[in-house]
Structures are given as structure tokens and as C-alpha cells.
Amino acid sequence: MNVVAQSDVGRETYLGISNTEYALFYLLVVIALAVLVYGVYQRFSRYAQGDDDPFDRLNDLGGRIASAARTVITNEKNFNRDLYGGLMHSFILWGFLTLLIATLIIGFEQYTTELIFGFVFWEGDFYLAYQFIVDAMGLLFVVGIGMAMYRRYWVRNHRLWGRHTSREDDIFIWTLFLLGVGGFLLEGARIYATGMPDHEVVSFVGYAIAMLLQAIDVPTTGAAVEATLEGTDYAAIASFGYNAESLHWLLWWSHSLLALFFVAWIPYAKPFHMLSSFANVVVADEKAGRRLPNVPADLDATNAESIDDFTWSELLDQDACTKCGRCSGVCPAKASNRPLDPRNVILDLKKYREHLENGGDEKEIIADGGVIETETMESCMACMACMDACPVDIEHLQSFTRLNRQMTDQGDIAPSMQDVFQNVMQNGNTFGDSPRSRGDWSEELEFDVADAREEEVEYLWYVGDFPSYDERNKQVARSLATILKEADVSFGILFEDEKYDGNDIRRVGEELLYVELAGHHVETWEDCEFEKIVCTDPHSYNTFKNEYPEVNFDEHADDELMPFDYDEQWNADGEVEVYHWTQAVEELVSEGKLDLNGDELDYTVTYHDPCHLGRYNDEYEAPRDLIRATGCELDEMPRNRANAFCCGGGGGGLWMDFEEEPKPSEERIREALEDTDAGAGVEKFVVACPMCMTMYEDGRKTGGFEDDIEIVDIAELIVEAIGAEEEAKLEVAAD
Incomplete structure (x- = not known):
């Protein structure tokens, strides 16, 4: 392993690796890639066995891929309501992609330009720029992994822990961490072993590690030879293989084997979300939730009698879930201690599917004692908060509705809902x-x-x-x-x-x-x-x-x-x-057909965004414009617009009896009186939905807020403002 100090602007990719080792490495590469391809094929062939999807999810495929790439690269959904999480995932994703591209560049050069044309472009200025970018983005990658580990193990963020948290989550994050850190250690050992060439200073992380190795005086082969001639202890040390070259060899193989394990492991565990999540964003229905699949008139059709009733896109949803818990964190049913966790429903279905694929026994999908408990699905408010929060466009409501339809087919409906159906x-x-x-x-x-x-x-x-x-x-x-x-x-x-x-x-x-x-x-x-x-x-x-x-x-x-x-x-x-x-x-107001000057009323109010107007249909401004047109001072709720918290009435919740503490309506009124800027100074809680009116009038009573705040509809504010305007006109006329 004698290595001559390097002076050219570039580096040897397989430093210290023998021809036999080189052949062994590429044999392992072929095996890892074969395992990867076979696993991905198995996954996607399983989707092909799923039921047909009622919506066209592959139209304008080029546009869909471009849009999905933009969504994924910008990490825009990961930043939603979680700056720390957004930065963390961005650092990991951008760093990982940079390191992947760097690896592909090496392979491309070695087996195309260099092999066929004898041309090497991975040297000189290109090499210097490449090394700086890889070190910078690799450092971000390690920082991002560190942030993830801090949140998971030190802070123990509640979203990351649940019954589906498993050892594979630990293996995944520690493998990424060791790949990132191991890559830098390998780079540092290489720089030190090749005499610390001046141009390698662009590899600033690796160079810093090389300087550390120099500071602790790790011997090199050349130093060991000189030590032998001088009769020092270096020769004895080197004879046991303790030198920079041996360290580099050990790190090279450790890093390579770990990387190949990760590649082969991708289709069989959590890393598969890197592929399935992107695919899920590509095939997402832009109207998901606001429209639901129709039930065919075929009397033999079933909804969720077996896992085969689920469509291929619903199966993909299950595999796309990263267990991040964002859906759980915003679910009003879970916050009210109802027995629903949106993440668990998706992952329970996935676990059951894998159970069947491994030869397990079948059981009822939705039933007391089934894969999903009936009480779990009765708890859903259909508010779509889970879907809005999901960074990979899982369409929870489509699967949830399928489960609800199966419950209806089976007659497993709460008596209160049966009364509603009868009415x-x-x-x-x-x-x-x-x-x-x-x-x-x-x-x-x-x-x-x-x-x-x-x-x-x-x-x-x-x-x-x-x-x-x-x-x-x-x-x-x-x-x-x-x-x-x-x-x-x-x-x-x-x-x-x-x-x-x-x-x-x-x-x-x-x-x-x-x-x-x-x-x-x-x-x-x-x-x-x-x-x-x-x-x-x-x-x-x-x-x-x-x-x-x-x-x-x-x-x-x-x-x-x-x-x-x-x-x-x-x-x-x-x-x-x-x-x-x-x-x-x-x-009508903007056209001047209603005479409102914007100063008729002087209440301090807050406004609750109805789920079906806001999250479902992206209408946030018309209600606010009307409130301001009356002259009221609007003090926004901390959770507003797309982040608004459901009143609890959707999805049949209005007719259900739950033992919940606190009720969503009570929590929302508390939020208005304690968490808004005006706090107890908020005089009126304004709604724009009859169901919200009913739920909040109930929550005002059960929560003990009757003397603290009034529940009003925007229409009632406008009528009062019109009346105030008419009175003002009469007073002016009288004067």
C-alpha cells in the first residue's frame, strides 16, 4: 500500500485498492443493484394488482413529474407549520441528492468518457468546484441528520413515536448518519495519506479531518519506513497496520459496504419512501378530498371487504407514509382524545397488507376487533387537516371514506347516524x-x-x-x-x-x-x-x-x-x-350594491375558517373582506386559514356522541379568548357555517364561556352594520 504524495489537481478514486478488491467491489455493486431493482419491481407490481383508480392520475405525466420535482426539491410542504422540520429535511434531501449525483458523476466518467474516449473531466477546475460543493452539501446532510436525531432521541418529539415506530426507523437514521460522517472520515484519511495536497483545501471538511490526523501524528507508510531506519517505535506501530493508508483502506471498505447495504435495503423498508413519496406526489389528485370516488351501481361491488378492494393509488399512499406524524399533530379528533390517529390508519392497512403477503391469516378490515376499529373511523371529522399537512400528498380521506362505506354496508353505523339516515x-x-x-x-x-x-x-x-x-x-x-x-x-x-x-x-x-x-x-x-x-x-x-x-x-x-x-x-x-x-x-359589496363604509361597527372579533370553505376550496379572503367592511377589528386566531382547527361537526360529528375532553369547539373558543392578540378583549367569535354555529353555541355552554364571548355569523354582523348605516343617515337627515 505504498502511496506517493499527490500533486496533480484531482484524486485517485480507488486509492490503495487492489485489482482483486476492485473486482469484488463491483460484484457487490451488481448484486446490490439487482436486489434494488427486484425489490422495486415487486413493490410496483403489487400496485398493479390494486383496484382501478376512479380518477385519471397519469394525464399530463410530464407536467405532473415537473410539478412533483418542484414540490420535492423546494420542500415547501415540509416547511408548512414547522420551520425546524423544513430546514432539517431540506438539508438531508439536498445533501443526499448532491452526494448521489457526485457518485453518479464518478461512475459516468469511469464507464463512458474515460473508458470509451480516454477523456477525464474530473480534474482541474471541475474537480475543485466539485469537491467544494460536495463538502458543503455533505456537511448540510450531516447537520440535517443531526437535527433529526436531536428531535427524535433528545427532544423525543411526540409525533415521531407511536405503535408503528420500529427498529427500522433507528437503522434508517443511523445508516444515513454513518454514511455522511464516514464519507468525511474517508476523505480526511485520503487527503492525509496523499501528503495533504494544497488544492484539497477546497474539501474543507475533509481537510480539517486530515489536519486533525496530522495533529495527533497518525503515521503514514513513508514515515514508518523512515522510523525503521532510525530505529524508532514507528516501525513497530506500522507493522501492526496502524497507519493512514490502513485507516483509509478500512474506511473505504466500511463506507462502501454500508452504502451497498443501504442501496439493497431501499425497497424493503423505510428508505423506499424516497421513491414512493415522489411517485405519490406525481399521481396526486388535485381535487382530493373535495371530491370523492363514486360508488358503482354494480351490486356485487365491495368497498373494503378485503385489501384487494383498495385502489393502486391507495396502496401507494400506504407505502409513501414516512411516519412523520404531521397528520397526527393536526388531527382535531386525536387532539380531543377520540380513538383516531390518521397515520396509524394508513400504516395499519399497510401492515395488514404485508401480513397477507407473508402468508398471514385474513381478518375483517373494518370491524370491532378488525384491522381498523369502527369507533376509529366514526371519530373522523372529514376536516382534511391531515391531507393538508401531509408532505407527500397522502389522500387519507379517500381511504377513510372507503372504510366508512364498508361500515355502512355492514350495518356498523352508530344509532344516532342511523336516525339521521332515516330522517x-x-x-x-x-x-x-x-x-x-x-x-x-x-x-x-x-x-x-x-x-x-x-x-x-x-x-x-x-x-x-x-x-x-x-x-x-x-x-x-x-x-x-x-x-x-x-x-x-x-x-x-x-x-x-x-x-x-x-x-x-x-x-x-x-x-x-x-x-x-x-x-x-x-x-x-x-x-x-x-x-x-x-x-x-x-x-x-x-x-x-x-x-x-x-x-x-x-x-x-x-x-x-x-x-x-x-x-x-x-x-x-x-x-x-x-x-x-x-x-x-x-x-355585491365591491360593486357598491351594499352601502357599507367600513366604520359602522367597532367590535373586536375573531374569525373561524370553516373546513369546507377554507381547506376544501381555498376561500379565505371573502369572509374577511366582509368582516372588515362592517368596521370590525379582526384579530386572527393563531390557527387560521389552512391551519384552522375543525369545530368537530364535520364527517357526521355533529350527530355523534363522544366522550371527549376537551371538545374541539371548547378548545377553539379557549384559543380565541386566550391565544389571540386581543385575548379576553375579543367580543365576538365569527363563523360562516351553520354547522360551526351549532357546534360553537354548544361549546360556549359546555365550556363555560357563555358570559365571555358571543357567537355570530358574518351575515348578522352585516345586517347590524346596514342598520347602523341607516340610522346614521336618518340622524344626518334629522340634523
């Missing part, structure tokens, strides 16, 4: 009240509300169940009617022909009843003349805008149980505009 089937509303009384809320108005079935209107207003039947929300309906009247726009309602929109019972799993409701509504709308549909409830808004156009009514029109004859695809081209009322009224 809707018999009376067309979740309250079980008479359809003939649906428009009675309007009788207290000083004007008549038009019947949209009998006259042409600009706005066909879908009022919804709660504004029609719930006494507190009737006040909101009357406020909105007053606003539309004040703006002098024509609007009308369907009276007894309006039924429940179907949004939440669909998310609980009752798909066919949802289709029945959708068919009734689109058939009714076809007989009306209007320009826009305006909804009081964000849940209705999402369903009409994103889900009704997806229903294949023709598939169900011949079903004797379906009370409609409509057989077309409704609003497939988006010709009918669907608005949440805040969007429609915000347009």
Missing part, C-alpha cells in the same frame, strides 16, 4: 321535520321570498337544513335574506323541493342516499331559471361545486329505487356558477 330518507332533511315547513323561517321577514320554481331569479339560494330548521340558524337565514334584499338582487328558494345536500352522510359512508339526493336536486334545478347557485353552508357549496358534477347519473337512472329520471352529467363544463354566500355578497 333524510323519510323527510328529506336531517332533522326529520316536515318538508312542508322548510320555508317557514321566512315568514318573519317583512318581505316575501320568491319561489325559484315559479319565477326566474338571479340567485337560486340553497338555504340548507340548519338554516331552515334550527332556531339559532334561522336567524342567520333571515339575516342573509335581508342582505340580498338590501342589495336589490333577485333571489329565490325551492321551499319543500329543497332537500339535504348529502355532503356529510356521504363522508360517513351512505353513498346511494347521497346519489338519490343529488339526482333530486339536479332534476329540480333543471326546471328552474337562474344564473347562480348560492349556498348558506360551505358543506353544500363544496358538494354542489365539486361533487355533483362527478356523479354519473345515467348509471343510476334506471334503478327503481332512485326517484329521478335525470340521466346526464350535471354541470360537467362548469356552466352553472356555484357560490358560497360570502363570495356572492363580497361581490
